[in-house]
Amino acid sequence: MKAAVFYGPGIPITVEDVDIRPPGPGEVLVKIHYSGICHSDYRVLTGDWEYPMPKVLGHEGAGTIEKIGANVTDLKVGDHVILSWIPSCKKCYHCVSGRPNLCESYKTKIESHISLNGKPVYPEFRVGSFAEYAVVPESGAIKIRDDMPLDKACLIGCSVMTGVGSVINTAKVEPGSSVLVVGCGGVGLSIVQGAALTSAGKIIVADLNEDKLEKAIEFGATHAIHSGRHDLLTEVMRITDNVGVDYAFEAIGHVKTIELAYETIRTGGTAVIVGQAASGQTVSIDPFEMSDREKKLIGCNYGSARPEIDFSRLVDLYMMRKLDVDSMISHVISLGDINEAFERMGKGEGLRTIIKIV
Ligand SMILES: NC(=O)c1ccc[n+]([C@@H]2O[C@H](COP(=O)([O-])OP(=O)(O)OC[C@H]3O[C@@H](n4cnc5c(N)ncnc54)[C@H](O)[C@@H]3O)[C@@H](O)[C@H]2O)c1
Numbered sequence: 319m320k321a322a323v324f325y326g327p328g329i330p331i332t333v334e335d336v337d338i339r340p341p342g343p344g345e346v347l348v349k350i351h352y353s354g355i356c357h358s359d360y361r362v363l364t365g366d367w368e369y370p371m372p373k374v375l376g377h378e379g380a381g382t383i384e385k386i387g388a389n390v391t392d393l394k395v396g397d398h399v400i401l402s403w404i405p406s407c408k409k410c411y412h413c414v415s416g417r418p419n420l421c422e423s424y425k426t427k428i429e430s431h432i433s434l435n436g437k438p439v440y441p442e443f444r445v446g447s448f449a450e451y452a453v454v455p456e457s458g459a460i461k462i463r464d465d466m467p468l469d470k471a472c473l474i475g476c477s478v479m480t481g482v483g484s485v486i487n488t489a490k491v492e493p494g495s496s497v498l499v500v501g502c503g504g505v506g507l508s509i510v511q512g513a514a515l516t517s518a519g520k521i522i523v524a525d526l527n528e529d530k531l532e533k534a535i536e537f538g539a540t541h542a543i544h545s546g547r548h549d550l551l552t553e554v555m556r557i558t559d560n561v562g563v564d565y566a567f568e569a570i571g572h573v574k575t576i577e578l579a580y581e582t583i584r585t586g587g588t589a590v591i592v593g594q595a596a597s598g599q600t601v602s603i604d605p606f607e608m609s610d611r612e613k614k615l616i617g618c619n620y621g622s623a624r625p626e627i628d629f630s631r632l633v634d635l636y637m638m639r640k641l642d643v644d645s646m647i648s649h650v651i652s653l654g655d656i657n658e659a660f661e662r663m664g665k666g667e668g669l670r671t672i673i674k675i676v
């Protein structure tokens with residue numbers, strides 16, 4: 319099969335013919351139709367996170383089941399699926415207590431179903447969707463309704479799930495709450511949509527890119543701040559009558575913007591770290607102020623997803639036109655154009671780029 323192979327930071331990705339093994343017990347072979355490009359792929363690309371190489375990047379994919387391995391009971395050939403980058407074992411403490419996105423059974427395993435000249439090529443986050451096929455555990459392919467277009471479905475596999483989920487599942491934002499979203503990429507715009515879905519009150523957005531701010535307004539933001547031209551904290555305080563926001567979501571993964579998001583919340587408010595920083599960084603907060611004002615700083619992984627429930631819910635919301643995935647897509651490319659797409663992402667240009675694989 320064809321796959322975009324990444325050899326390491328600084329080396330352009332090349333499309334190559336690689337080998338893929340058949341699905342083993344409990345696994346399925348997925349034919350990937352579309353894959354989105356997420357900033358987490360960019361983190362791997364730039365070496366912010368270290369992994370064994372070479373690699374097939376991509377974790378925001380959708381496609382159809384091509385083949386099932388032994389003992390697979392819940393999926394059949396032809397099913398439409400969204401790939402989940404956190405397969406779940408259904409047995410551990412986290413899975414049993416209803417938090418499958420925290421399952422660690424697959425997280426620590428370094429596995430490869432792909433090889434090139436007899437040497438392993440590692441799929442990113444147990445998916446590796448910048449390729450024609452992927453072999454994944456059964457719980458890593460979530461069946462969705464057949465009438466959901468797969469070019470939109472792929473984005474539910476990461477940015478939409480993470481962003482909407484951070485509002486609904488992680489923070490559980492109440493109607494009328496004021497919300498700040500720092501960073502309006504695929505994840506940030508999905509946070510804005512999640513906030514609009516929960517009938518949040520003021521939805522304030524910040525970005526360095528004018529186009530992203532305009533898009534955020536279309537998705538339901540009520541106030542936009544160009545944080546390169548204006549001081550974010552001053553502006554948020556002005557908009558909230560010096561109270562601060564109930565919830566601040568950071569969707570960039572920078573130390574400074576995480577600290578800033580935390581500063582903008584009101585007494586008793588919650589700041590949510592959705593953006594994922596490069597490994598080994600630390601943020602500083604004032605612990606006295608934190609206890610005194612009961613401020614909360616919480617993390618969010620994959621929008622606290624329960625993929626088996628949440629993917630279908632998001633698909634239904636899309637089909638009911640309550641969730642706009644179409645407007646999140648700015649570029650549709652082929653596998654060979656992947657390097658240019660990452661260059662655009664590095665400059666903060668464009669919204670989601672999706673790769674048409676089939
Ligand atoms: N928590 C999770 O499970 C999870 C899942 C997916 C992605 N992520 C992370 O979320 C973050 C965002 O991902 P994405 O795919 O939306 O990225 P993206 O590249 O699409 O968007 C990032 C946005 O941040 C803006 N930006 C950059 N620096 C800024 C600054 N200093 N101030 C204001 N805006 C700034 C850019 O203009 C861009 O609009 C990344 O860190 C990614 O790794 C986390």
Ligand SMILES: [Zn+2]
Binds near residue numbers: 356357377378476477
């Ligand atoms: Zn992602």
Ligand SMILES: [Zn+2]
Binds near residue numbers: 407412
């Ligand atoms: Zn588990």
